[in-house]
Amino acid sequence: MREVAKAAGVSVATVSHVVNNKKGARIGEDARRRVQHVVAELGYRPNALAKTLSRGTSRFIGLVADAIATTPFAGQIIHGAQDEAWKHGYILLVANTESNAAAESEAIAMMLEHQVHGILYSTWYHRGITPPEGLEKTETVLVNCYDLDGGYPAVVPDEYQGGRAATAALLAAGHQRIAFINTTTESPAQSGRLAGYRAALEASGVPFDDSLVFPASPQQEGGYASTDGVLRTGATGVFCHNDRVAMGLYDGLRERGLRIPEDIAVMGFDNQDVIAAHLRPPLSTVALPHYELGAQGVRLLLGLESSTPDSPQLIDCPPIARSSV
Amino acid sequence: MREVAKAAGVSVATVSHVVNNKKGARIGEDARRRVQHVVAELGYRPNALAKTLSRGTSRFIGLVADAIATTPFAGQIIHGAQDEAWKHGYILLVANTESNAAAESEAIAMMLEHQVHGILYSTWYHRGITPPEGLEKTETVLVNCYDLDGGYPAVVPDEYQGGRAATAALLAAGHQRIAFINTTTESPAQSGRLAGYRAALEASGVPFDDSLVFPASPQQEGGYASTDGVLRTGATGVFCHNDRVAMGLYDGLRERGLRIPEDIAVMGFDNQDVIAAHLRPPLSTVALPHYELGAQGVRLLLGLESSTPDSPQLIDCPPIARSSV
Numbered sequence: 001m002r003e004v005a006k007a008a009g010v011s012v013a014t015v016s017h018v019v020n021n022k023k024g025a026r027i028g029e030d031a032r033r034r035v036q037h038v039v040a041e042l043g044y045r046p047n048a049l050a051k052t053l054s055r056g057t058s059r060f061i062g063l064v065a066d067a068i069a070t071t072p073f074a075g076q077i078i079h080g081a082q083d084e085a086w087k088h089g090y091i092l093l094v095a096n097t098e099s100n101a102a103a104e105s106e107a108i109a110m111m112l113e114h115q116v117h118g119i120l121y122s123t124w125y126h127r128g129i130t131p132p133e134g135l136e137k138t139e140t141v142l143v144n145c146y147d148l149d150g151g152y153p154a155v156v157p158d159e160y161q162g163g164r165a166a167t168a169a170l171l172a173a174g175h176q177r178i179a180f181i182n183t184t185t186e187s188p189a190q191s192g193r194l195a196g197y198r199a200a201l202e203a204s205g206v207p208f209d210d211s212l213v214f215p216a217s218p219q220q221e222g223g224y225a226s227t228d229g230v231l232r233t234g235a236t237g238v239f240c241h242n243d244r245v246a247m248g249l250y251d252g253l254r255e256r257g258l259r260i261p262e263d264i265a266v267m268g269f270d271n272q273d274v275i276a277a278h279l280r281p282p283l284s285t286v287a288l289p290h291y292e293l294g295a296q297g298v299r300l301l302l303g304l305e306s307s308t309p310d311s312p313q314l315i316d317c318p319p320i321a322r323s324s325v
Numbered sequence: 326m327r328e329v330a331k332a333a334g335v336s337v338a339t340v341s342h343v344v345n346n347k348k349g350a351r352i353g354e355d356a357r358r359r360v361q362h363v364v365a366e367l368g369y370r371p372n373a374l375a376k377t378l379s380r381g382t383s384r385f386i387g388l389v390a391d392a393i394a395t396t397p398f399a400g401q402i403i404h405g406a407q408d409e410a411w412k413h414g415y416i417l418l419v420a421n422t423e424s425n426a427a428a429e430s431e432a433i434a435m436m437l438e439h440q441v442h443g444i445l446y447s448t449w450y451h452r453g454i455t456p457p458e459g460l461e462k463t464e465t466v467l468v469n470c471y472d473l474d475g476g477y478p479a480v481v482p483d484e485y486q487g488g489r490a491a492t493a494a495l496l497a498a499g500h501q502r503i504a505f506i507n508t509t510t511e512s513p514a515q516s517g518r519l520a521g522y523r524a525a526l527e528a529s530g531v532p533f534d535d536s537l538v539f540p541a542s543p544q545q546e547g548g549y550a551s552t553d554g555v556l557r558t559g560a561t562g563v564f565c566h567n568d569r570v571a572m573g574l575y576d577g578l579r580e581r582g583l584r585i586p587e588d589i590a591v592m593g594f595d596n597q598d599v600i601a602a603h604l605r606p607p608l609s610t611v612a613l614p615h616y617e618l619g620a621q622g623v624r625l626l627l628g629l630e631s632s633t634p635d636s637p638q639l640i641d642c643p644p645i646a647r648s649s650v
Contacts, residue, residue, distance in 0.1 A: 072397035082421050091435050094419040096407050251605045278327035278545035280576045
């Protein structure tokens with residue numbers, strides 16, 4: 001500001017008044033124009049930090065994520081949160097903790113020191129958590145997780161609706177005997193997708209049959225290992241807990257000479273980027289709405305939309321039709 | 326600070342002296358202990374922003390990345406950069422631009438406003454770039470890309486060494502007739518891996534044969550489409566430009582009843598998380614050192630290691646042996 005004042009031949013106070021558009025300041029048109037000209041020439045920007053100090057909170061929103069490095073999903077949460085934050089003039093401070101408690105506590109302390117407007121706390125898979133200490137010192141919204149004690153607003157995917165949509169896609173293609181390869185990991189995804197699967201069957205008048213549900217590790221190896229069990233049931237369609245499971249099942253079915261979807265239809269979940277669209281045949285699946293979770297988290301944090309006080313806010317998992325059903 | 330002073334029954338100046346360990350300040354042991362006690366109790370932290378203002382630069386390092394959302398690689402660059410930044414007391418400000426010029430320019434301006442110590446500018450695939458304006462106003466290190474005009478220090482993967490290591494793994498397993506499915510995208514990966522492939526062959530006394538090199542789109546579809554061409558050459562081993570290409574080739578080979586590695590050996594590149602270890606059989610590959618690129622970028626930025634002035638610094642791509650060779 002001093003530089004600008006010198007170059008424009010006015011006082012620092014005058015520069016400040018012009019730059020901050022102070023109402024009621026008596027500044028001549030000539031001086032105002034000189035200041036604006038010099039500001040444009042020198043590329044002067046009001047100091048963001050000085051503004052923060054005088055206001056007491058910054059234009060930062062913190063995002064604490066547990067697995068940026070090990071999952072492609074985190075990227076979409078960051079992307080959605082950042083787009084929404086920028087739209088409203090906020091900057092996203094991202095910290096990666098890889099589930100390390102010390103790193104997490106350090107990240108939260110750093111964000112509080114920088115007087116963030118609030119913190120989004122996110123996990124890479126949807127689950128109930130006990131939020132770490134420190135979050136109570138600022139506005140907090142949980143993203144892709146929820147407080148087991150219900151203390152914080154949260155936004156999570158609608159696992160039930162997603163499981164229902166996946167099963168409905170198989171039913172709509174004429175399948176009645178539909179197997180479900182579910183994860184062995186206890187989680188809202190495990191129970192929610194199962195409940196959705198049951199509900200879709202029941203809505204179509206197909207009785208639920210427990211022997212069609214196969215617990216498996218939620219990756220390629222789990223899908224592959226389930227192949228024989230699934231085939232023994234005579235199922236003509238399979239809903240897989242996620243796309244990685246579907247990818248493993250593809251391998252198992254192909255080894256047995258079966259064609260997808262002619263001999264057996266396969267439905268995934270996640271719409272995982274490097275897999276789903278590139279399997280042979282391309283995988284029909286249900287998308288996890290990570291971008292939307294990040295964006296909605298910011299909207300809740302900024303009070304642009306109100307949260308549901310007693311339960312997490314649910315975001316739809318839209319079905320993506322490709323060629324495996 | 327006012328709260329601390331009140332609770333400890335001392336002046337604000339005394340608190341400031343104790344907290345900042347001011348030398349030469351005459352403060353009684355008793356007052357000092359009272360202040361320290363209250364500080365511990367209230368969890369007082371010196372204001373990070375006020376410190377930055379008085380110092381002129383912050384403890385921030387900016388990271389501008391072009392594709393956080395669409396590639397799992399970005400996560401590893403962030404992870405490496407963050408770990409290294411935190412180790413030295415710096416905080417990473419991450420901005421995602423999705424290759425949008427306006428978002429990029431906004432991200433850089435925001436970082437400059439927050440008086441970052443410097444900026445890491447990174448791309449999701451290794452390439453030559455013309456760095457955007459604004460970077461010249463702070464310390465800048467390019468990560469996974471390099472300045473076509475040579476103006477900035479840079480750190481990139483050693484594609485030549487990686488291509489050589491991949492080919493050497495096939496040679497070591499006894500293969501002499503080795504096909505290379507290369508990308509159609511002009512890039513340091515395209516030329517560097519090819520040069521490494523040639524060098525490894527020549528070092529083993531195997532003449533380079535241009536008809537063994539297949540240009541293909543660098544994803545599953547490209548690998549699948551290359552299957553017949555590769556088989557016609559009588560190659561017993563195939564080096565694939567990346568793991569996605571290898572995944573598509575797997576599909577093509579299996580459809581023709583060929584076993585990996587018994588009938589034909591396959592080597593990937595990237596060590597992509599959700600794919601490489603989970604193919605059947607698990608894919609032998611070469612790892613792109615994204616974590617190390619991020620970490621080394623921070624070390625160059627902080628002057629902890631010196632950059633090579635005339636060319637980008639190269640980071641090794643280590644081979645990962647699994648079961649496909």
